[in-house]
Amino acid sequence: MLIAQAIIDGILVGGFYALMAAGLTLVFGVMDIVNFAQGALVVLGAYLSYALSVHLNIDPFLSLLITVPATSLLGVAIYWVLIKPIKRDRVVMSLLVMFAVATLIEGILDWVFKSNLVQVHASYVNKSFQLGRLNFPAIYLYAFALSVGLLALLYTLIYRSRFGRSLRASMQNPVAARMVGINTDRVSAITLGIGIGLAAAGGMVFGTTNAFNAASSYDLISRLLVIVILGGFGSISGALVAALLMLVIQDVVAVVWSPVWGQTTFYLVLVVVLLLRPQGLFGRRAVRAQ
Amino acid sequence: MSATDVSNRTATDSPASYDLPRTVRFGSLLLVVAALVVFPLVFTNPTITSVGVFAMIYLLAVSGWNIFSGYSGYIALGHALFFGIGQYSSAMLTSRFKIPAGWDLFALLPVAGAIAGLAAVPIGWMLLRVRKHTFIVLTIAVMFIFQLLAFNLRSWTGGSQGMQLPFPTWSGAYFNEPFYYIGLLAAAIALVTSWWVRRSKFGLGLLAIRDDEDRARSLGVRTTRTKLVAFAISAVFVGAAGAIYAPFIGSVFPQFAFDPSFDLALAVMAFTGGLGTLIGPALGALVIGSLQQYFLLQFGGANVFLIVYGLLFVLILRLLPQGIVPSIAARWRQWVTYRARNTPSTGVPPDSAPDVGRPFDVVLNQGGSA
Numbered sequence: 001m002l003i004a005q006a007i008i009d010g011i012l013v014g015g016f017y018a019l020m021a022a023g024l025t026l027v028f029g030v031m032d033i034v035n036f037a038q039g040a041l042v043v044l045g046a047y048l049s050y051a052l053s054v055h056l057n058i059d060p061f062l063s064l065l066i067t068v069p070a071t072s073l074l075g076v077a078i079y080w081v082l083i084k085p086i087k088r089d090r091v092v093m094s095l096l097v098m099f100a101v102a103t104l105i106e107g108i109l110d111w112v113f114k115s116n117l118v119q120v121h122a123s124y125v126n127k128s129f130q131l132g133r134l135n136f137p138a139i140y141l142y143a144f145a146l147s148v149g150l151l152a153l154l155y156t157l158i159y160r161s162r163f164g165r166s167l168r169a170s171m172q173n174p175v176a177a178r179m180v181g182i183n184t185d186r187v188s189a190i191t192l193g194i195g196i197g198l199a200a201a202g203g204m205v206f207g208t209t210n211a212f213n214a215a216s217s218y219d220l221i222s223r224l225l226v227i228v229i230l231g232g233f234g235s236i237s238g239a240l241v242a243a244l245l246m247l248v249i250q251d252v253v254a255v256v257w258s259p260v261w262g263q264t265t266f267y268l269v270l271v272v273v274l275l276l277r278p279q280g281l282f283g284r285r286a287v288r289a290q
Numbered sequence: 291m292s293a294t295d296v297s298n299r300t301a302t303d304s305p306a307s308y309d310l311p312r313t314v315r316f317g318s319l320l321l322v323v324a325a326l327v328v329f330p331l332v333f334t335n336p337t338i339t340s341v342g343v344f345a346m347i348y349l350l351a352v353s354g355w356n357i358f359s360g361y362s363g364y365i366a367l368g369h370a371l372f373f374g375i376g377q378y379s380s381a382m383l384t385s386r387f388k389i390p391a392g393w394d395l396f397a398l399l400p401v402a403g404a405i406a407g408l409a410a411v412p413i414g415w416m417l418l419r420v421r422k423h424t425f426i427v428l429t430i431a432v433m434f435i436f437q438l439l440a441f442n443l444r445s446w447t448g449g450s451q452g453m454q455l456p457f458p459t460w461s462g463a464y465f466n467e468p469f470y471y472i473g474l475l476a477a478a479i480a481l482v483t484s485w486w487v488r489r490s491k492f493g494l495g496l497l498a499i500r501d502d503e504d505r506a507r508s509l510g511v512r513t514t515r516t517k518l519v520a521f522a523i524s525a526v527f528v529g530a531a532g533a534i535y536a537p538f539i540g541s542v543f544p545q546f547a548f549d550p551s552f553d554l555a556l557a558v559m560a561f562t563g564g565l566g567t568l569i570g571p572a573l574g575a576l577v578i579g580s581l582q583q584y585f586l587l588q589f590g591g592a593n594v595f596l597i598v599y600g601l602l603f604v605l606i607l608r609l610l611p612q613g614i615v616p617s618i619a620a621r622w623r624q625w626v627t628y629r630a631r632n633t634p635s636t637g638v639p640p641d642s643a644p645d646v647g648r649p650f651d652v653v654l655n656q657g658g659s660a
Contacts, residue, residue: 034423082604088611091423092365096557097607099367103554104600110593214593218550222434225427233424260442267435274428275416 001133006255010248012140015147016205018243020220021227022154022236023198029171029234030191033083033094037102038199039221044105045071045203046212047113050120060120060204061142067204068197075196079189102217110214120207143205150201151240154194158236167191171234226270326474330467339466341583343538346473347531348559348579352571353480354527355556357487358520360566363500364418367553368429371413371436372406372525374547376532378440379405381453381542395458396472399533406529407522414521418514421503430553437548452543455536469538476534477572480527485568487520496520500566551596555582558603564613573614578602 024038035041045067052063078101086093127138158164169177170187178184206212206220227246231238246266254262330339351373359366379402384395417428440447447453460468487493495516498506507513536542559578564570585595610617 032423034427082608085608092426093607093611095423095426096365096561097604099554099557100600100603100607102600103551103596104604107593107596107598107600111597115593218434222431226431229424229427229431260438264435264438264442267431267438270428270431271416271435274420 002255003252005134006251007248008134008136009140010251011244012136012144013209013251014244014247015144016202017223017227017247018240019147019150019205020199020202021224021231021239021243022151023195023202024224025228025231025234025236025239026154026158026198027192027195028228029236030167031083031094031170031174031188032091033192034091034098034225034233035192035195036095036098036221036225037078037105038195038224039217039219040102040105040109040214041071041074041196041199042203042206042220042224043109043212043214043217045200046120046207047109047203048200049204049207050118053120053122060122060208061146064201064204067200071200072193072197075193076189078196079185079192083188083192084185102221106214106217113214115213115215117211117213118207119211120204122208139205139208143209146201146205150198154198154236157194163187163190223266226266230270230273323478330470336466337587339470341580341587343466343469343473343534344583345576345579346470346477347535347538348555348575349572350473350477350480350534351528351531351552352556352559352575353477353484354524354531356524356560356566356571357480357484357527358517358524360560360571361487361493361496361500362517362520363566364421364517365426365557366429366521366524367426367557368431368433369524369528369556370547370549370552371429371433372410372528373532373535373549373552374433374436374440374544375406375409375525376402376529377536377542377547378447378453378532379529380533380536381455382446384455384537385453395537396468399472399476399530402533403526403530406532407526410522410525411518414518414525418517418521430550433548433550433553437544440544440548447542447544450544452541454541455539457540458537469534473531473534476527476530481568481572483523483527487523488568492516492519497566551599554599554603555579558599558606561603561611561613562606564615564617567613567615570613570615 020038020042024035027033027035048067048070049060049063052058052066053060058066082097082101083094086097122139124138124142129136129138129141156164158167166177166182166187169180169182170184174184177187206216210216223246227242228239230246231240231242246269249269250262250266253265329342333339333342351369355366355369358364380395380398383398383401413432417425417432420428441449443449444451458465458468487496495506495511495513498509498511499513499517503513532547536547555578559574560571561574562578563572563574582595582599585598606613612620
């Protein structure tokens with residue numbers, strides 16, 4: 001029964017990890033950028049929701065209507081100011097730039113909010129539903145529903161819209177996409193905006209379910225990168241499967257063995273998978289043969 | 291990959307005629323070494339000498355890091371891993387063998403370096419199976435594995451309680467100086483190693499890997515072995531830096547031993563000075579390592595230097611992606627070329643002077659890839 005509970009918890013938490021990882025892998029797929037700042041941006045989203053709920057008494061889920069557009073705009077700005085001017089060695093240089101952005105955001109958040117752990121509060125955070133002997137915390141259920149809704153929206157956007165067609169064209173072949181008249185810069189800027197907006201949405205959930213401070217970003221980004229590498233860089237469905245898989249494994253190990261080892265298994269699985277399959281579970285492009 | 295990647299596949303080694311005169315180079319080198327040696331004798335204030343100790347630790351670590359990342363082009367953002375291994379080796383050895391923390395402490399330096407170097411072999415063998423961004427991401431992940439292990443293996447590392455190192459036995463009147471000089475000595479060894487690597491066939495293999503790994507391999511460079519050896523050498527020096535840092539601070543904690551901001555510090559210093567050059571990263575370490583400690587002492591909180599680091603790194607990558615040393619070298623070459631064109635004795639007609647596009651092309655193609 002404990003294991004069944006652990007699996008359910010893993011799936012529910014995996015839902016919003018999938019959301020944040022989808023943003024990361026989408027950005028990589030379109031413009032070969034490893035957004036190392038995703039973790040810091042998740043924490044930024046969490047702090048924004050926290051500030052809105054503390055000072056203006058706005059419900060965390062409603063605060064998304066403000067935080068997601070705001071962080072998306074930040075993403076568009078980051079693209080035009082920092083990413084677009086990079087001329088050579090884009091993959092490595094953009095990773096370093098995003099690493100610097102992550103540090104900058106962490107420093108600013110730590111300066112503004114101090115390093116005390118905080119948590120976003122709402123009336124339903126501690127409620128839960130019972131089904132037999134299984135426990136479903138309300139916040140995780142809502143968050144899971146939100147994640148599924150946003151991922152469905154993302155799917156529609158990518159596969160059923162005109163913008164999505166431009167996006168997929170830019171993903172497959174940026175040069176050819178430019179030749180047929182797609183403004184790949186605009187597509188890239190918007191994609192980075194979407195990816196970072198998803199981070200902020202994930203951040204709200206992270207902030208309601210965890211006590212956090214600015215330094216939480218490192219833990220987050222390393223988990224997200226593990227998920228994205230496992231799923232194969234640029235593969236959204238891979239990221240979804242990897243997120244659910246990793247969180248379930250972590251929670252089961254935490255129950256069977258001990259919580260402190262749950263997180264270590266997370267990374268150990270990564271190492272084992274990469275030894276056997278360097279391109280990740282669902283990797284489309286062979287990383288070794290670039 | 292995109293077409294932009296082609297532009298960085300250029301050789302860095304410039305024709306000898308473009309280099310600064312030998313006397314100028316050796317003179318400035320001697321001057322810098324002399325200044326570093328007399329520094330703690332002139333500034334005896336403990337606050338200032340402690341800044342000097344941190345600068346030496348960074349100088350040692352960055353010079354080691356550059357041997358692998360600078361020459362091979364594989365940016366490792368997880369070398370705090372070896373910094374932490376060095377620190378924990380030092381702490382465990384002193385507590386296990388009851389070393390009285392006198393001058394013997396420094397005998398542990400090579401031992402801690404060797405432990406870090408040995409640890410680097412299996413880690414590097416695993417990491418170097420992948421390239422580019424996946425490699426960078428994996429180095430960070432492996433560093434976090436070790437941080438978690440340090441937290442979780444309580445019987446060995448003391449977990450989040452950390453470990454204490456014995457207090458040095460020498461007089462508090464000159465507490466910092468021994469650390470400073472041992473750091474300077476180790477850094478000098480690291481720089482000489484770096485210089486030797488740069489001139490050796492082994493180093494040429496590393497540079498070939500940076501420029502085009504597949505072609506290097508097809509030309510007979512044993513790429514895997516070359517990368518792994520460089521990785522281990524860099525780990526030795528970063529580990530040794532940890533073994534100076536730990537007794538200087540007096541304690542070891544998982545989150546400070548395996549600290550992601552240390553990874554960033556190395557990268558910022560190397561990029562500021564000029565990645566893959568011999569003295570560039572050293573210069574970056576001296577300038578930024580001192581600045582960082584100054585900010586820490588001046589403003590207290592760690593968040594201020596996170597902001598400073600972040601801003602500085604963004605600016606450097608944005609405005610000076612080649613770093614200080616290659617930029618100055620490029621300016622010098624530009625000037626030499628310009629002077630050669632404008633001196634009538636060389637036989638070049640003066641009317642060729644308006645052709646200023648040429649030296650600029652030279653500038654664009656120098657400095658190597660990041």
